[in-house]
Amino acid sequence: MKYFLVVTAEVISSIVFFLPRYRTFNKFKSIYLLCWGAKIGKRVVYYSGVRIFPGRNLVVGDDVSFAKGTQIYPNGGITIGSRVLIGFNALMIAGNHAIPATRSESLYNYPGSDRRPIVIEDDVWIGANCTILPGVTIGTGSVVAGGAVVTKDVPPYAIVGGVPAKIIKMRP
Numbered sequence: 001m002k003y004f005l006v007v008t009a010e011v012i013s014s015i016v017f018f019l020p021r022y023r024t025f026n027k028f029k030s031i032y033l034l035c036w037g038a039k040i041g042k043r044v045v046y047y048s049g050v051r052i053f054p055g056r057n058l059v060v061g062d063d064v065s066f067a068k069g070t071q072i073y074p075n076g077g078i079t080i081g082s083r084v085l086i087g088f089n090a091l092m093i094a095g096n097h098a099i100p101a102t103r104s105e106s107l108y109n110y111p112g113s114d115r116r117p118i119v120i121e122d123d124v125w126i127g128a129n130c131t132i133l134p135g136v137t138i139g140t141g142s143v144v145a146g147g148a149v150v151t152k153d154v155p156p157y158a159i160v161g162g163v164p165a166k167i168i169k170m171r172p
């Protein structure tokens, strides 16, 4: 029964987030997330094809744009500030599967998870195809270059890139 409900909720979410990014639909998507317990600011834009599931443990500020293909899994909590641009196919996962203490146990269906919050502060630009891992804070005004995998905190006003992401330079 639980499986049926989860899959049904996933299908409904997919349909909602397939809608185009007209203003009315953006508001509808924000209200949909509010129903899941998220806190969503004003003028949030969702391209068609964003995936946010489930909506709880998610806080989003004002003037945030989620580009097509963005995937957000806020199980461990994701907080996004205001004036944040999130590029195509960005991935934010706020939890890891638990890794068994011994090799004799399978990773598949191993119980438990390691949930750690992701924080994106104000005025951040996350480039296309970035992955933000659990527990990471991205500081105010920073830029995450396309294709980066961010494994550690990013200081304010840094431009970071690569796998794992390192500081390319500081913003002027």
Ligand SMILES: CC(C)(COP(=O)(O)OP(=O)(O)OC[C@H]1O[C@@H](n2cnc3c(N)ncnc32)[C@H](O)[C@@H]1OP(=O)(O)O)[C@@H](O)C(=O)NCCC(=O)NCCS
Residues within 6 Å of the ligand: 067, 086, 087, 088, 126, 127, 128, 129, 143, 144, 145, 146, 147, 148, 159, 161, 162, 168
């Ligand atoms: C981060 C970015 C804005 C930097 O632009 P820039 O300030 O003009 O930087 P430069 O091109 O001068 O590059 C500076 C250094 O960073 C490196 N660099 C640039 N982009 C990089 C990236 N995505 N990943 C890793 N390194 C990168 C360059 O190779 C260069 O290294 P070097 O000094 O050893 O030669 C740009 O490269 C980028 O990644 N933009 C994202 C584009 C995108 O995703 N658009 C979608 C929008 S939704």
